Amino acid sequence: MKTDSTDEKLLLKGLAKNDRKCVETIYKRYYNMVQSLIINNNGSSDDARDIFQETIIVLYEKAKSGTFELNCQLKTYVYSVSRRLWLKKLQQQQKYLPDVQTLEETVPVEEEIEQHGQQQTEFQMMEKALLHLGEPCRSLIEAFYLQKKSMTDIAGHFGYTNADNAKNQKYKCLMRLRKLFFAEFKNNEG
Amino acid sequence: MQEIQLLDAIERYLRGEMNSEERAAFEQLRKNNAEVDERVVEHTMFLQQIDQFSDWKNFRSSLHDVHNQLINNGDITEAAPKATVRELWKRYKRIVAVAASIAGITAVSISIMAYYFTPNGSISEIRQLSQQLNEVKNSQKQTSKELFDLKKSTHSPTAPAKVGGTGFMIDGKGYLVTSAHVVVNADSVYVQNIKGDYFKAATIYSNKQTDIAVLKITDSRFQPFKTLPYTIQKSQADLGEEIFTLGFPRPSSEVVYNRGYLSASTGYNGDTLTYQIAITANPGNSGGPIFNEFGDVIGILSGKQITAEGVVFSSKSKNIFSALTDIKKDTTNNERIKLPTSSHVQSLSRTRQIRKIEDCVFMVKSY
Numbered sequence: 270m271k272t273d274s275t276d277e278k279l280l281l282k283g284l285a286k287n288d289r290k291c292v293e294t295i296y297k298r299y300y301n302m303v304q305s306l307i308i309n310n311n312g313s314s315d316d317a318r319d320i321f322q323e324t325i326i327v328l329y330e331k332a333k334s335g336t337f338e339l340n341c342q343l344k345t346y347v348y349s350v351s352r353r354l355w356l357k358k359l360q361q362q363q364k365y366l367p368d369v370q371t372l373e374e375t376v377p378v379e380e381e382i383e384q385h386g387q388q389q390t391e392f393q394m395m396e397k398a399l400l401h402l403g404e405p406c407r408s409l410i411e412a413f414y415l416q417k418k419s420m421t422d423i424a425g426h427f428g429y430t431n432a433d434n435a436k437n438q439k440y441k442c443l444m445r446l447r448k449l450f451f452a453e454f455k456n457n458e459g
Numbered sequence: 460m461q462e463i464q465l466l467d468a469i470e471r472y473l474r475g476e477m478n479s480e481e482r483a484a485f486e487q488l489r490k491n492n493a494e495v496d497e498r499v500v501e502h503t504m505f506l507q508q509i510d511q512f513s514d515w516k517n518f519r520s521s522l523h524d525v526h527n528q529l530i531n532n533g534d535i536t537e538a539a540p541k542a543t544v545r546e547l548w549k550r551y552k553r554i555v556a557v558a559a560s561i562a563g564i565t566a567v568s569i570s571i572m573a574y575y576f577t578p579n580g581s582i583s584e585i586r587q588l589s590q591q592l593n594e595v596k597n598s599q600k601q602t603s604k605e606l607f608d609l610k611k612s613t614h615s616p617t618a619p620a621k622v623g624g625t626g627f628m629i630d631g632k633g634y635l636v637t638s639a640h641v642v643v644n645a646d647s648v649y650v651q652n653i654k655g656d657y658f659k660a661a662t663i664y665s666n667k668q669t670d671i672a673v674l675k676i677t678d679s680r681f682q683p684f685k686t687l688p689y690t691i692q693k694s695q696a697d698l699g700e701e702i703f704t705l706g707f708p709r710p711s712s713e714v715v716y717n718r719g720y721l722s723a724s725t726g727y728n729g730d731t732l733t734y735q736i737a738i739t740a741n742p743g744n745s746g747g748p749i750f751n752e753f754g755d756v757i758g759i760l761s762g763k764q765i766t767a768e769g770v771v772f773s774s775k776s777k778n779i780f781s782a783l784t785d786i787k788k789d790t791t792n793n794e795r796i797k798l799p800t801s802s803h804v805q806s807l808s809r810t811r812q813i814r815k816i817e818d819c820v821f822m823v824k825s826y
Contacts, residue, residue, distance in 0.1 A: 296534075417514075
């Protein structure tokens with residue numbers, strides 16, 4: 270178990286850095302388990318993929334926060350999160366709720382799911398705001414803040430005469446994005 | 460413009476792009492100006508949000524990559540086939556069960572109702588049908604039997620007669636007298652006695668003037684009469700003489716008796732060949748014998764005047780004699796008709812007269 274636990278810690282560390290090897294390993298180890306859980310409980314393979322990826326994202330957020338301490342096997346944790354997420358989704362879809370089989374051991378993960386859900390809605394709001402921003406603002410913002418390109422590159426790519434011009438444009442876009450995002454935020458709160 | 464400069468300053472401050480002098484100035488500004496400070500905090504949060512978002516997006520896209528790659532490598536497999544059908548089945552299992560039971564109950568109740576309401580009728584119908592079949596069979600049997608019998612015994616035609624009349628025997632060998640208009644257009648003539656036996660007859664003489672026809676029964680089954688109970692009167696009948704007749708005005712072989720009197724010695728428009736008589740006569744009485752009270756034939760019922768009530772005409776019996784003379788003259792046939800010479804009913808009561816006479820009266824059917 271000790272070797273397992275150190276191995277799992279390394280995996281989580283790699284995951285936090287979005288290390289592709291680690292992601293692949295996690296995928297290979299747990300995907301089939303989660304898939305059979307979903308499919309045996311009213312789900313499709315698409316559902317299985319969505320739930321598994323969301324589970325990994327939860328894990329990723331946890332690992333990144335640096336405060337995560339795994340008190341059980343990683344497998345159990347992954348299973349618990351997937352199960353919880355799937356039940357939540359079934360409830361949202363108002364499907365007939367089966368007694369999701371709990372052959373596997375589970376640990377309470379409600380807190381994580383709650384946090385994850387909140388984060389998820391924020392991301393969705395951001396996505397919506399970006400969508401409403403329109404071009405070329407959207408590409409400009411994505412290039413600078415998401416892809417972290419330099420201002421000079423961006424100026425060249427978008428056909429601005431110099432980096433300063435591009436920068437001014439970017440700030441204007443950012444201001445609009447903020448407005449949209451907070452509007453969305455208020456919308457959601459209200 | 461101010462806003463943009465502020466944003467730029469905040470970003471540069473956060474990214475640590477400011478030199479120490481600038482940084483100190485900016486920090487001083489934050490301390491002095493609460494609004495700027497608030498903006499810095501707010502923007503920091505927002506940039507963090509964007510950062511996290513970008514991180515999330517990147518991670519998600521890398522997860523997609525990994526997923527697709529692993530699928531391609533065959534390290535994981537998507538267990539698709541199990542999904543949809545079973546999912547649908549599981550999802551609608553209850554509904555399907557309810558629907559199926561409703562359908563089942565409906566079907567059962569319908570068949571129960573059908574069982575209750577129909578079988579009696581249908582069974583009896585079937586029975587009826589079989590009975591009818593039996594009836595058909597029986598009637599067919601009967602018909603064929605009848606046909607056979609008819610072939611054997613009577614040559615009765617199946618179709619109804621075109622014209623019906625009455626005739627009476629003048630010679631026991633099978634000669635009859637009837638009205639000429641009864642048999643004038645006939646293809647074939649049948650006579651029927653009061654017992655209902657049919658015999659085929661041939662017209663050997665017919666006179667439109669006197670309205671007399673002589674028939675001969677050609678049927679081999681006919682058994683000749685030895686004697687006839689009545690005679691044919693050759694002389695003229697007297698006015699006011701009481702008369703009676705027997706005839707077949709009904710389609711059945713029921714002989715009908717009527718009586719009257721001789722009202723004039725001539726017929727229609729002074730026709731000397733006929734008498735006028737007062738008697739109830741109907742179609743079918745034509746050709747019937749007119750007897751006087753002694754049972755002698757004095758005439759043959761011929762017709763009635765439509766424009767006057769109770770006016771019936773009768774061919775005189777002496778016309779029978781002239782007819783026989785004519786038949787004798789005709790060399791093409793060698794009929795030897797011998798008229799009855801003595802009466803056996805002269806002194807009998809009317810009912811007994813009729814009982815003796817009625818065997819010699821026939822229904823004539825011409826086709």
